[in-house]
Amino acid sequence: MIRFGIIGCGRISEKHVVSIAKCSNARLTDLYDPLPERMEELERKYSLVNRELSTDTVAVAKHSDPDGLLRDANVDAVVIATPSHSHAHLAVAALRAGKPVLLEKPMALSLRDADEIAESAANLRLRVQVCHQLRYRPLMRLAKEWVDNGTLGTIRSGTVTVRLNRSPAYYAAAPWRGSWDQDGGMLLNQGVHLIDLLLWMMGETVDSVYGMLGWGKNVKPTEDVAIGTIRFANGAIGIVEANTISQPNNLDQSLSLFGDLGTISIGGTGLTEVRRWHAVGQETPLLPEAADFDEHLAMYEHFVGSLQGHPHDPLFAVDTPDGRRALETVFAIYESARIASPIRLPLLSFDTRMMADHHFNDNN
Numbered sequence: 001m002i003r004f005g006i007i008g009c010g011r012i013s014e015k016h017v018v019s020i021a022k023c024s025n026a027r028l029t030d031l032y033d034p035l036p037e038r039m040e041e042l043e044r045k046y047s048l049v050n051r052e053l054s055t056d057t058v059a060v061a062k063h064s065d066p067d068g069l070l071r072d073a074n075v076d077a078v079v080i081a082t083p084s085h086s087h088a089h090l091a092v093a094a095l096r097a098g099k100p101v102l103l104e105k106p107m108a109l110s111l112r113d114a115d116e117i118a119e120s121a122a123n124l125r126l127r128v129q130v131c132h133q134l135r136y137r138p139l140m141r142l143a144k145e146w147v148d149n150g151t152l153g154t155i156r157s158g159t160v161t162v163r164l165n166r167s168p169a170y171y172a173a174a175p176w177r178g179s180w181d182q183d184g185g186m187l188l189n190q191g192v193h194l195i196d197l198l199l200w201m202m203g204e205t206v207d208s209v210y211g212m213l214g215w216g217k218n219v220k221p222t223e224d225v226a227i228g229t230i231r232f233a234n235g236a237i238g239i240v241e242a243n244t245i246s247q248p249n250n251l252d253q254s255l256s257l258f259g260d261l262g263t264i265s266i267g268g269t270g271l272t273e274v275r276r277w278h279a280v281g282q283e284t285p286l287l288p289e290a291a292d293f294d295e296h297l298a299m300y301e302h303f304v305g306s307l308q309g310h311p312h313d314p315l316f317a318v319d320t321p322d323g324r325r326a327l328e329t330v331f332a333i334y335e336s337a338r339i340a341s342p343i344r345l346p347l348l349s350f351d352t353r354m355m356a357d358h359h360f361n362d363n364n
Contacts, residue, residue: 005030005075008082021049088113110351118320130323136298138288153260160194162242178220204232211333228333
């Protein structure tokens with residue numbers, strides 16, 4: 001049994017509580033949040049799910065500071081679900097306390113912090129799992145198998161779109177949202193899942209990136225629109241198109257792969273609609289129903305199994321190198337927009353605070 005402590009009891013932590021309750025080899029033992037009422041609410045949520053599953057619930061310890069949770073010998077692994085700017089230092093603190101980490105995206109707001117997490121994990125021989133749970137969907141796994149098996153031929157292009165709506169009320173609900181120093185930007189928060197999928201599917205080193213950013217009427221520093229073109233080392237091209245100003249609500253998310261021998265395109269607001277699944281000389285397979293699959297729970301089962309020493313598929317580890325790769329690609333789009341020039345990778349350094357002094361749109 002892996003006993004989890006959660007640092008940060010905001011909205012995203014509810015998914016973690018539900019997954020821990022449903023995971024047969026996991027248990028929630030500790031919570032930390034600066035607001036006691038949020039810890040109380042999260043404990044009630046955990047107890048409710050356990051009752052629905054007819055599972056016993058143990059008492060959950062509530063801490064007045066994160067260090068208390070990290071010192072607790074009853075905690076085997078730590079979930080970090082705090083605002084983005086605190087991810088890195090809490091992840092490193094957890095690792096130094098001897099705890100493996102399940103880390104919410106984005107991994108960090110600078111490459112230096114991401115590298116510190118990676119170095120700490122490697123030196124201490126502890127797992128860090130970055131929450132890119134979309135990889136665990138059977139539909140995504142099947143697409144990855146077709147790519148890796150050469151069924152689509154050589155992939156020449158891949159595109160992702162993120163067309164969502166984030167209202168002024170969304171940003172007003174948490175003061176850190178929409179800031180470069182604490183939030184990190186729309187593409188880093190709403191777009192990084194799809195960018196991780198694109199890089200994972202393409203399976204190639206990124207050679208260069210060109211990016212542009214735009215703003216809507218939301219009064220905040222970070223971008224509302226982002227476009228990125230990615231040149232991979234083998235000559236393939238990736239396109240990223242993202243916005244959070246789609247009216248009146250979320251419109252679409254999509255992933256499309258174009259190879260010499262076939263095309264796969266998946267879309268819809270929940271990224272569950274198969275729009276095309278074709279390869280020359282191949283019958284369309286029986287496609288899994290993505291809507292009925294709990295990828296967040298699958299991520300937990302994979303993580304818990306790896307901590308217990310069970311064999312696991314490295315494609316689904318999403319450890320620090322994969323987390324850093326998606327992070328670096330987003331940062332390269334930002335840096336390209338900042339200096340209005342293409343960026344060659346590797347990107348040696350970047351911090352989202354570098355964006356604060358640059359005003360791209362007089363309407364902001």
